[in-house]
Amino acid sequence: MKEEERIIKNTIKRTKEYDRTLSPYACKTSECQKLRKEENEHEEFDIRWPFEEDIDRILYCKSYQRYTDKTQALSFFQSAHISKRSIHVQWVSRIARQIGKGLNLNLDLIEAAALGHDLGHTPYGHVGERALNEKLQEAGFGYFCHNANSVRNILYLERNGKGYNVSLQVLDAILCHNGEMLSKKYEPDRKKTKEQFLQEYHDCWHKENASLDLKPMTLEGCVVRISDVISYIGKDIEDAMSVGILQKEDLPEKVVKVLGDNNKSIMNKLIGDLMIHSYQKPYLRFSHEVFEALSTLLSFLGEKVHHHPVLEKENAKLSRMVKELFDVYLEELENNDQDSNIVKFKSKMIESYQNTPNPLIVSDYLSMMTDTYVLNDYESKFLPILHGEKL
Structure with missing residues (x-):
């Protein structure tokens, strides 16, 4: 047997062994689906697992490189410590991997989706997103939402329009990551097909607010979706405090009592509560107390920070x-x-x-x-x- 063949067979064997260690609710590596046939599928020697290929394609694409000069929330403050899109996606990836590891889910799928979830975000964050949405409507084309545009970037725009053949499960998690929509319970649509995904993607461009009703097809996609919220909610508050538009004493007392008053405390409480109430379950959920506090904090953030007069x-x-x-x-x-x-x-x-x-x-x-x-x-x-x- 040639050395290359031996390595490939051992890699396939390890993939099956890894799948057996995962939660029964996890997406198995062997279930990975590509949207189109791979170029030179049988010619390239590659020992990477399928979702590992997706991680690399996202990491090395030009859209990922542009994260470094795209704002997260506070667009016009000159500070090295205000969150940028580049560090945000890393935080989402880290949080999602922590949750995924605790729930014994597919970490490669989680990492790929987390790193790629904002590839299509506009300059100046949601300000730019709303502006493009309004202009596309004026032009009679449809609607703009950054999650659908992230799929468009990696699948149809990279490499001068050739795109990258990223897995269906990763693309679906990116499409459904909407971090502005909060749910007490996150349960995947496990029956979703490739055709349904493509229809949902199309609807995001041509039906108003279509992205608000999407559910990921995997539990890993649900993890990325809630990790987006966990990543930004405490950090946006700390950023607002650092530039003087918010004071710690402004935080709602009932939120502080449950979640704390700083990013570390908020993250630890949210991740811990989610883990406790989701362990060995086919869904993710928070306790009632923590969900109510998180919901209140999200509303507070929108009103006092994102819609601050300045x-x-x-x-x-x-x-x-x-x-x-x-x-x-x-x-x-x-x-x-x-x-x-x-x-x-x-x-x-x-x-x-x-x-x-x-x-x-x-x-x-x-x-x-x-x-x-x-x-x-x-x-x-x-x-x-x-x-x-x-x-």
């Missing part, structure tokens, strides 16, 4: 900036302006992408941008360039 005022400027760029890019596309970067972007994409509706191309282009790129491009298009005495 943030509202500055976010309006960011939204206007994104919308004005959208209009300029759309005009450049429609005029086929050969000097335009968005026209050059489209020309580099594969042939099948060329028939994409112009508003969606603008959405693709804008959503890929980092915060800094948007700001620089806005300045170049809308602000005058100062010259010396002679041109």
Whole structure:
């Protein structure tokens, strides 16, 4: 037997052994489904397990690299310690792996989905997301939500439109991760098929608020979804305190009594309570007391932080900036302006992408941008360039 064949057979054997150690409610590695046939499937020597391949494809894609200059919640504060999208996805991955390990779930699936869940997030976080959603509706195309756009990025936009063949279970967890929707109980839709997933993905673009009703097909997807909430809720509060728009004594007393008043305490309480009430269960859930405290804290965060008057005022400027760029890019596309970067972007994409509706191309282009790129491009298009005495 050739050495390569021996290694591959041992790897397959270890995959089966790993599956046997998992919870009966876990997604097994052997159940991994790809949406399309792999390129050079029988030619490449690869000892990675299927969900490990997904982790690597996400880690090395360009969308992942752009996390480093995309804001989490507070877009315009100049501080090295304000959360960025890059560190947020790492925190989600770490929290999700901790929960998954305790519940004996598939950690590779969890890690891939956690690292990829925000690949399609816009510059300036949810401000940019709302701006694109409004512009797509104005253009008569449909709707924008970052979770569906994350699937679009990795599956249809990376590698100049070729995309990456990431597993169905990972894509589904990314699509269904909506961290703004809180549930007391998270139970997967285990009967979901590839066809149902693709329909749900389509509906997110063409039916208003379709993403709010999605349920992951795996318990691992449920873990990533609640880990997103656990990751940001305490940290957004600490970030708000660090920039002076919130004080510790502002926190609701009944929340502090249950969850504590700092990120570490909030995370520990949420993770511990979830583990206790979900262990060896086909679902995830919190105790009534902890769920009520978390729900109150989430409402408090939205009202006192995300809708703080200072943030509202500055976010309006960011939204206007994104919308004005959208209009300029759309005009450049429609005029086929050969000097335009968005026209050059489209020309580099594969042939099948060329028939994409112009508003969606603008959405693709804008959503890929980092915060800094948007700001620089806005300045170049809308602000005058100062010259010396002679041109």
